[in-house]
Amino acid sequence: MSSPLSHAFVPAALVCLLAALPASAQQARLKLDHLNALAAKASEVVEVTLDGQALAMGAKFLEKEPEARALVQGLTGIYVKVFEFEQPGAYTSADVEAIRSQLQAPGWSRIVQVKSRKDGDVGVYVLSDGKGGNAGMVIFVAEAKELVVVNIVGPIDLEKLSSLEGRMGIPKVGLGKGGAK
């Protein structure tokens, strides 16, 4: 039996199911589509999208590194966008603000912030899962001629995160014991 009512029920049920997901799972993935417009101005764009099966496959390459493998297996996604520009001023404060505003939502907290003329603005943000752990992370680097966003979705052991630096598109930003440089 098929009726307009039953057709309407399916999307409504889906919306309810999505609403029932932990808020952290929905918030941990940033909306970065607005950055796509920067591609036309950039001298180089690198995008890494690792989720679902791709992430599971990536974990297989870490067979002999159990610490890094365990870290990856708990994640649901790693998303990286890197834009390099020939001249400063290619991206606007609105581009940056669109990211920062998402990181001001409840649950997010900044654990590292570095502002310098040389290194630009570097921020490391963590999303609390409300149970003492975390549900996601963002590493955000805004330099004069470079914009980098690394969005890791899923629970992360910050102590072990440095084992993923330089892998799976995650740049080396000095996440070791000394914190971000």
Add this chain to the structure above:
Amino acid sequence: MIGRLGLAPVLAAVLVAGVPVQARDRAFSRLVDRLEAHYQKAPMGTGFLGFLARCFSPEGVSGLRMAIFEDVDSRRAPLGGDFDAFVQRTVGPDRTPLVRVARKDGERVYLYARPQGERMELLVVAAEATEAVVLSMKVDPERFQAWMEDPEGLARRRGH
């Protein structure tokens, strides 16, 4: 009559042998065909190169297929963001590139991956002003990692 009876097993064998070909990544063939149509140029014959690549490919890599377009005019193919859309449309909407690199000079690199049992099927597309390469292969992560750690030792054990 005898001829027909004799032909049946041959046909059956050809059909059976054709199964793996059917199971191959069709995106590779589609990409090569469409790039060939755009560039109006066939890819370089990779017969001997393919043979060499199969002989000397890293441990854990199989089913290597490669198409190299040389001395092409990239302006014949879609440019910039249109090339992104062209590749995505040809590969299929169900697959997202794991890695996409785009440079202002027109260079583009795409890496697609999907699981095939215990192995990973990789599809790489790289295009620049006068060249384009499409590469398809299957990788066994464990064997490949072992090779990465000790390529010489594995080669010795294999008698290379």
